[in-house]
Amino acid sequence: MKYLGMMMIVYFLHLMLKLNWIVTAIVLAIGMIAVLFWRKKDVLQKRQYQRFQETCLYLEMMFRAFLKSGKIDAALSDTAISVNPGPLKAILTEACDHIQLTFDESEVTADALEMIAKAYDCKRVKDLHDFMLRVEMTGGERREAIALMEEDENRWKMRIEDSIRDRKKSLREIVLSVIASLVICSCILYLPVMNLDISANIVTQTLSVVVIALDVLIIFGGAKFLNEDWIKLDAFSDEKRSTQRLNDYRNYDMSKGWRNSLLAGIPFMILSAICIILKHPWYGAFGLAVSFVVLNQHYIGQTLRRRQVQKEIRSAFPHWLVDLVLLLQTENVQVAIQKSTLHAPQILMTDLSRLEQELIVDPESARPYHHFLQDFQMPQISTAMSMLYALSMGNSGNAKGQLMNLVSNNYRALDEAEQVRLKDKCSGMYLLFLAPVLTASMKLIADMLMFLFAFMGQTG
Incomplete structure (x- = not known):
């Protein structure tokens, strides 16, 4: 069906640009090759979007299942039973079988979760797995932490879906820009002046092929923005x-x-x-x-460099804070900070180790808390560390609830920053929207010169 549609488009171009049949055959060959590559890109796009939907479904169902049971194996089993047959169900079933049928390994559950993380290489999947393993190991109330992670996942899902819609809209605008440019190019060929017809000129015919080929490349350039691996399109960097x-x-x-x-x-x-x-x-x-x-x-x-580091710290800090709040349910502040370094984001490790050593030397002082990432002067971090100090001294009031609110506010700020970043990431589509103007201008100038030469030759 797509090949038939391409043949109709080429015939329309043959009539509109007055292409001879040899040039029409060349354009048809270009169109058929474009359809072949487009079908491959279309399959890849659909698979990437399907993986994104499967990842969202897995996260949402695991949040609820783990909140209900508190056991990883039970949560995986419930999720595997609930999902429809497909790649996600297959990998979940394989992970459940690994847990139930493996007896000679000490990290059976972690290995099963790693199988899922490899199939769906998403930072939020790995964070959920780390969180569940820590809850099984240390215990603690998980409801508030899961609520925060679920809130972050919902924002991420909406953000990616909005980006997909915006990119599809921009691609449609690029296609319309190409169509408009080709219509403008054809207008000069129909000027009713002294019955002049420059369409048979070899330069005009050659430029028609060049412009069509460039427009095809422009459309493919716009389609490239839809070939993203959506489950990796978030704020986390290497x-x-x-x-x-x-x-x-x-x-x-x-x-x-x-x-x-x-x-x-x-x-x-x-x-x-x-x-x-x-x-x-x-x-x-x-x-x-x-x-x-x-x-x-x-x-x-x-x-x-400072701005980039601040952005990455701002992205990593809420995830460490969620783990810390979970540990604070069973440990004091100093021990919770010490245990949190086992799974903390790597960019925070140096400062957390320094904080841990300073608390060993002077556990009742506020200076270690205030020195944490002091060289970057980030208000949300200063506020969180002040709350932790107040909690360590026992005069915190509702410090744990305030910390959870702080995490939620950080996630909200990250969401706004990510929306801007995603818009900037696909700003190149606007340049592609303008590109057909350049190709049409090139052909129009050449056609007008051919028209001028023909007019001067006919008038002597």
Whole structure:
């Protein structure tokens, strides 16, 4: 059916752009190849979206099942029975069989959960698995923590679905832009001036093929934005890279950076001075602007690095806080912090270890809490650490409830930041929406030149 539709589109282009039959055959070949690749992309898109839906279904059902039973094996069994036949049911059944039929391993449950995490490589799936394993190991009230994780999962699901809808809408706009550009290109071929017809010109025919091929590439470029692995499209980045970026920020030598910037900026300053002396003020002003940027490149780079690290810390902190609140149900603050380092995000490990050591030396002081990530001056972290100190001193009031509210507020702020990030991530689709204007302009200019030459030749 798609091939038949492509043949109809090519015939319409044959009539609209006055293509000869040889060129029409070339365009048809391009269209058939495009349909072949489009079918493969379509299958991939549907599978990626299906994996996203299966991941959401798994998370939602495991939240409820684990909240009800408090046992991983029972929750997995209930979820496997409830889902419809398909890839998700197959991997859940395999995990349940592994738990029930394996007797020679000590980490049977963890291995079964790892099987699911490999099939659905999503950070939220791994976080849920870590949370369930810790609850089975340490106990504690799980209702509030699960409610927070479920709230975060719902926001993530809505955010991704909104992004998918926006991208599909942008792709439709790109296709309409291509159609409009081709219609505009055909208009000049039907100008009723002295019965001139430039459509048979080899340049016009060749440019028609080039423009059609470029428009096909533009549409495929827009479709590429729908080939995302949706279950990985969240705020979490590679933890090793995040930790390395944090270390690079803290270990950066500003004095050495200033010297390097000065050495790089001196030539631009000299060139600017020469331009001004030779009475080329605009070149001199441009050189001064470049030298200003080069002289401050160390400061600019460090500022950008700081913002990126802050963003990654802001993403990791709520997940550590949820684990900590769970541990606080059975442990005091100092022991809960010590145990939380076993599963904390890697980017927080250095500061948590320092906090742990400072609390061993001075357990009743507020300084260790206030020193935690102090160099980044993030209000939500300062507030949480103040609450933890108050809780450790026994004068906290409803500090645990306040901490849970703080986690919820952090998740809400992360959701807003992620919506902006996803919009920025697909901003290239707007450029693709404008690209057909360039291809149409190229053909229009060439066709008008051909029309002008034909008109001048006919009028002598």
